Amino acid sequence: MSAKKTAQFDPQKTLESIETQFTMVQVLNEEGKIVNEAAAPKLSDEELQELMSRMVYTRVLDQRSISLNRQGRLGFYAPTAGQEASQIASQYALEKEDWILPGYRDVPQIIWHGLPLWKAFLFSRGHFVGNQAPEGVNVLSPQIIIGAQYVQNAGVALGLKKRGKKAVAVTYTGDGGSSQGDFYEGINFAGAYNAPAIFIVQNNQFAISTPREKQTAAKTIAQKGIAAGIPSVLVDGMDPLAVYAVVKEARERAINGGGPTLIETLCYRYGPHTMAGDDPTRYRTSDLDTEWEKKDPLVRFRNYLVEKGLWNEEKENEVIERAKEEIKEAIKKADETPKQKVTDLMANMYEEMPANLKEQYEIYIAKESK
Numbered sequence: 001m002s003a004k005k006t007a008q009f010d011p012q013k014t015l016e017s018i019e020t021q022f023t024m025v026q027v028l029n030e031e032g033k034i035v036n037e038a039a040a041p042k043l044s045d046e047e048l049q050e051l052m053s054r055m056v057y058t059r060v061l062d063q064r065s066i067s068l069n070r071q072g073r074l075g076f077y078a079p080t081a082g083q084e085a086s087q088i089a090s091q092y093a094l095e096k097e098d099w100i101l102p103g104y105r106d107v108p109q110i111i112w113h114g115l116p117l118w119k120a121f122l123f124s125r126g127h128f129v130g131n132q133a134p135e136g137v138n139v140l141s142p143q144i145i146i147g148a149q150y151v152q153n154a155g156v157a158l159g160l161k162k163r164g165k166k167a168v169a170v171t172y173t174g175d176g177g178s179s180q181g182d183f184y185e186g187i188n189f190a191g192a193y194n195a196p197a198i199f200i201v202q203n204n205q206f207a208i209s210t211p212r213e214k215q216t217a218a219k220t221i222a223q224k225g226i227a228a229g230i231p232s233v234l235v236d237g238m239d240p241l242a243v244y245a246v247v248k249e250a251r252e253r254a255i256n257g258g259g260p261t262l263i264e265t266l267c268y269r270y271g272p273h274t275m276a277g278d279d280p281t282r283y284r285t286s287d288l289d290t291e292w293e294k295k296d297p298l299v300r301f302r303n304y305l306v307e308k309g310l311w312n313e314e315k316e317n318e319v320i321e322r323a324k325e326e327i328k329e330a331i332k333k334a335d336e337t338p339k340q341k342v343t344d345l346m347a348n349m350y351e352e353m354p355a356n357l358k359e360q361y362e363i364y365i366a367k368e369s370k
Helices: 011-019 045-070 084-092 107-112 117-124 148-162 181-192 222-228 240-258 286-293 297-307 313-336 342-349 355-368
Strands: 099-101 169-174 197-203 232-236 261-266
Touching: 011 222, 045 084, 045 107, 045 117, 045 240, 045 297, 045 313, 084 107, 084 169, 084 197, 084 240, 084 261, 084 297, 099 148, 107 117, 117 313, 148 169, 148 181, 148 197, 181 197, 181 222, 197 240, 222 232, 222 261, 232 240, 240 261, 240 297, 342 355
Parallel strands: 099 169, 169 197, 197 261, 232 261
Antiparallel strands: none
16 A cells, blocks of 8 residues: 655745735836836826925925924924835825824825924924814824834724725834834734725835844735735835825725725835934945935936926926925924923823822913913
């Protein structure tokens, strides 16, 4: 009698077969040429121009914010240059009724979703008014705790589902955030309850100074969504058309009962992690910077639009000047806002203040009234 042959299970081959599925979605190459017509989103000429305007405006905002921080006129600030396609094109694919739960680098998205610029500046200063979004602007305050917004996003999305809303909840984190427990808990919860959520990981290659390859043995962050049973996509985060198309599709799927999506955008931040003393030259080479600068989202999108006759130097200069003027007015309004007082902090922290703090509060109020 011959022995039965037992099929051998090779976990390494299984892993490799999964990882090879995650090819990067790209529409525009580095020269601004369409390389994937089938994936290109259907945007009008006006919509393409508006997207470019927002990206240019955001680059100026980043430059001015860095200057304001160095002047001591802003507090905490995380630079965004290099991530405009990932940030702005993803927000551009949303609707007004959608919710954004940002990380601390994701202030541009909530500005374009409706948060007044002067309030964004107050957020940077730690002023409570900076955390008060106007009625109808569906954004939460930028999350400082790494990854915490992922759990919150799952909850907001489930709330939208229970209320029968045709809307999604979108959140962002960096590659470092994907190492947090909240990341896994958030995508797993949303997957289990089929919540209309979009989870975006902006893989800008470094979590402060830690390179992505030291964060995880996985070849992509996108593949982590498989464990949660949710669709996952790897996209060129320097390509605004690819980012827009992927997020738009994820939104349509979510509002039609298809559940959450995990999206990894491959991008790069040109500046430091934050303006709080980080020096990227200590952990990044100039060759790496140069390599990614060739992929600049503004350059490739500008080339594409110029070729179509939709963009020129005059249009770009108009956006730059408008941005500078609006930033000037916004910082002025932020400066004119009454400074936050200790009593503001105490009053905003508690619905019902403990007795010992209430006593101190009354003492401070008496001092302030003199």
